[in-house]
Amino acid sequence: MNQPEMHLTTDEIELWAQGLLGAQRAFHLSDCSLCRDIADRERKVILELVQLPRFAPSAGFADRVMAKVKVRAPSGDFQA
Amino acid sequence: MAWARQGHEAAFRELVRRYERPVFSLLYRMVRDRALAEDLAQETFIKVLNGIKSYRPEFKFSSWIFKIANNAAIDHLRKKSLDTLSLDGSPSAETPEQMRATSLQLGGKGETPLDEVESRELGTAIEKAIARLRPEYRSCILLRHVEGYSYEEIAATLELPLGTVKTYIHRARNELRVYLEDRRE
Numbered sequence: 428m429n430q431p432e433m434h435l436t437t438d439e440i441e442l443w444a445q446g447l448l449g450a451q452r453a454f455h456l457s458d459c460s461l462c463r464d465i466a467d468r469e470r471k472v473i474l475e476l477v478q479l480p481r482f483a484p485s486a487g488f489a490d491r492v493m494a495k496v497k498v499r500a501p502s503g504d505f506q507a
Numbered sequence: 508m509a510w511a512r513q514g515h516e517a518a519f520r521e522l523v524r525r526y527e528r529p530v531f532s533l534l535y536r537m538v539r540d541r542a543l544a545e546d547l548a549q550e551t552f553i554k555v556l557n558g559i560k561s562y563r564p565e566f567k568f569s570s571w572i573f574k575i576a577n578n579a580a581i582d583h584l585r586k587k588s589l590d591t592l593s594l595d596g597s598p599s600a601e602t603p604e605q606m607r608a609t610s611l612q613l614g615g616k617g618e619t620p621l622d623e624v625e626s627r628e629l630g631t632a633i634e635k636a637i638a639r640l641r642p643e644y645r646s647c648i649l650l651r652h653v654e655g656y657s658y659e660e661i662a663a664t665l666e667l668p669l670g671t672v673k674t675y676i677h678r679a680r681n682e683l684r685v686y687l688e689d690r691r692e
Contacts, residue, residue, distance in 0.1 A: 437677050468684055469680065471684075472683050472684045472687065475633040475687070476648065476652035476653065477652050477655075479652075479653050480532075481528040481532045481653075482528065482531055482532045482535050482628060483527070483528050483531065484527055484528075484531045484545050485545060488523070488527055488545065488548070489524060489527065492549055492552045492553060493516065493520060493523070495553050496519060496552075496553055496556045496557055497556075497557055498515075498516040
């Protein structure tokens with residue numbers, strides 16, 4: 428790799444890990460083992476993060492919140 | 508939102524239903540205590556719903572609620588500096604080695620059913636790695652990769668300069684990578 432200015436930036440590596448980097452810049456990875464190594468490691472972390480589950484509070488959470496909220500219109504025609 | 512701003516109960520409930528999981532998840536990962544996270548989530552929703560008239564529609568509602576939730580978590584962690592010490596090591600620690608040496612171990616043997624739930628939910632390597640991050644790194648990385656916020660949205664939500672958000676997220680990912688690779692070796 429004789430052109431260090433062509434290495435992927437951190438932002439580009441993040442885009443690549445998400446499958447959003449343009450083909451022209453992504454092609455750099457096939458030539459540069461340094462960037463490829465960094466990108467592969469970065470992708471592993473990002474994949475672990477995006478797969479994290481969302482947790483639910485315990486049952487009755489909404490009721491406990493509503494018991495302490497000032498409601499001005501207890502009924503109505505609201506539809507979500 | 509218009510219905511909620513008029514104070515309709517059903518609209519309030521719908522907002523709670525939509526946001527209870529993301530808000531609770533952020534808080535739970537920030538404080539790593541289910542009961543406390545629920546208290547903070549409840550406090551967040553009460554503040555949001557009772558103050559719904561002050562909501563400015565030009566901002567995303569989710570940004571507003573995450574901002575209030577994050578502030579609640581950060582305030583709590585600041586007040587309870589011992590909790591922070593248990594996760595991050597001594598405040599005077601200057602190197603990763605010192606931080607590791609002065610930090611307490613997470614995810615010990617469950618002593619109560621709730622402890623066991625927490626240990627199961629937050630006991631994976633990635634969750635433990637997130638717990639070791641500084642709180643401000645933690646909220647940025649969670650908003651970025653769990654909630655899918657852009658850097659700009661995180662900057663607006665947390666009222667941080669864009670460059671700071673980028674720095675926090677890049678540093679956080681580096682720390683997570685090092686921690687996870689250390690565990691695998």
